[in-house]
Amino acid sequence: MKNISYPLVMIILSMAITLVGCSKNETDNTTTKDQYVGTYQGTIVYNDGTAQSGQVTLSIVLSNGVLTGYFQPQDDPYAYRLREVSFEDGVLHVSLVCSSPEEEDCANFSVTGTLTFVDNIIIIGLSGTFCGSGGGIQATVSGNLPRIDPIPDVTNFFTFAQAGREWRYKVTGFDGTACFLSFHLTEDLGNGVFGGSATNDCNWQWDVVQFWWYVSPNAWCDMMTASLNSRILNLMSNAKVGDIYTTIIGNDSIVVEVISLNDPVVIDGNTYNCLKLLKKGKQFDHYSEGYSWVTFDIGMVKYEAIIPNQATDVHLEELIWKNF
Numbered sequence: 001m002k003n004i005s006y007p008l009v010m011i012i013l014s015m016a017i018t019l020v021g022c023s024k025n026e027t028d029n030t031t032t033k034d035q036y037v038g039t040y041q042g043t044i045v046y047n048d049g050t051a052q053s054g055q056v057t058l059s060i061v062l063s064n065g066v067l068t069g070y071f072q073p074q075d076d077p078y079a080y081r082l083r084e085v086s087f088e089d090g091v092l093h094v095s096l097v098c099s100s101p102e103e104e105d106c107a108n109f110s111v112t113g114t115l116t117f118v119d120n121i122i123i124i125g126l127s128g129t130f131c132g133s134g135g136g137i138q139a140t141v142s143g144n145l146p147r148i149d150p151i152p153d154v155t156n157f158f159t160f161a162q163a164g165r166e167w168r169y170k171v172t173g174f175d176g177t178a179c180f181l182s183f184h185l186t187e188d189l190g191n192g193v194f195g196g197s198a199t200n201d202c203n204w205q206w207d208v209v210q211f212w213w214y215v216s217p218n219a220w221c222d223m224m225t226a227s228l229n230s231r232i233l234n235l236m237s238n239a240k241v242g243d244i245y246t247t248i249i250g251n252d253s254i255v256v257e258v259i260s261l262n263d264p265v266v267i268d269g270n271t272y273n274c275l276k277l278l279k280k281g282k283q284f285d286h287y288s289e290g291y292s293w294v295t296f297d298i299g300m301v302k303y304e305a306i307i308p309n310q311a312t313d314v315h316l317e318e319l320i321w322k323n324f
Contacts, residue, residue: 039059064165080097093112104135124141162185182199243258
């Protein structure tokens with residue numbers, strides 16, 4: 001499995017400047033969530049007793065009433081997610097999602113803070129335990145980021161995972177029979193792991209089952225459990241044609257090959273420009289081979305099975321509805 005460990009704060013954000021600009025007392029308490037949406041760029045500060053400054057881009061999206069930030073340090077190939085905790089008096093309270101929660105240096109990672117919108121500027125202030133020697137280090141991040149575009153630049157990030165979102169797929173068997181499969185994300189665990197429930201009317205051995213995904217701006221994984229060490233890599237955001245991801249967990253071995261970065265898929269008159277993947281191997285103690293078509297903002301759009309291919313087996317899964 002490719003390493004899903006991203007050098008966030010310790011390399012790019014080792015910085016320090018005193019926060020300038022408007023204070024909380026100057027905040028316009030009538031600020032609404034939609035005013036936060038856009039792309040911001042400027043200088044931030046990381047201060048753990050010593051400091052440097054650096055450039056970052058912050059993109060903020062609003063979906064289903066929830067604000068999410070995507071934080072991209074300059075010259076860093078990876079981005080990081082800011083989760084909405086609450087929105088009070090025009091101020092967005094957030095937590096920073098750790099980029100490498102499985103590492104010992106990040107064992108005590110816990111960072112929270114605020115984003116404040118004033119005159120087309122985001123004032124960012126974060127503090128807590130960042131990744132560092134001995135399980136973490138106390139530090140702050142601060143800065144003023146002017147808005148450079150009212151449209152958030154999230155094209156190259158995985159953005160489809162959010163608690164409350166639902167997907168419904170038409171399932172067609174090799175014998176032509178059809179039924180429906182639905183996924184509903186119910187919780188964001190705060191470490192990149194999302195939990196949900198899947199339901200079907202296909203007369204399978206289960207009616208409802210719990211599932212988990214790991215989704216960062218940079219990677220999407222299936223999971224065997226909610227534990228981070230059960231991640232099965234589906235796709236990286238920097239994928240190239242020919243990339244191959246191999247995951248070995250216990251007796252399961254899964255290989256994913258990137259076939260195309262722009263493969264059009266038409267379902268019920270809707271065209272989706274998808275990445276096409278070939279996935280094969282033993283997953284959840286079951287061997288299968290098939291093609292998946294996915295996008296960064298939707299997730300899976302279509303699946304076509306190659307093996308198994310008996311009459312009663314699933315042949316196609318096609319997205320027919322989502323609530324976002």
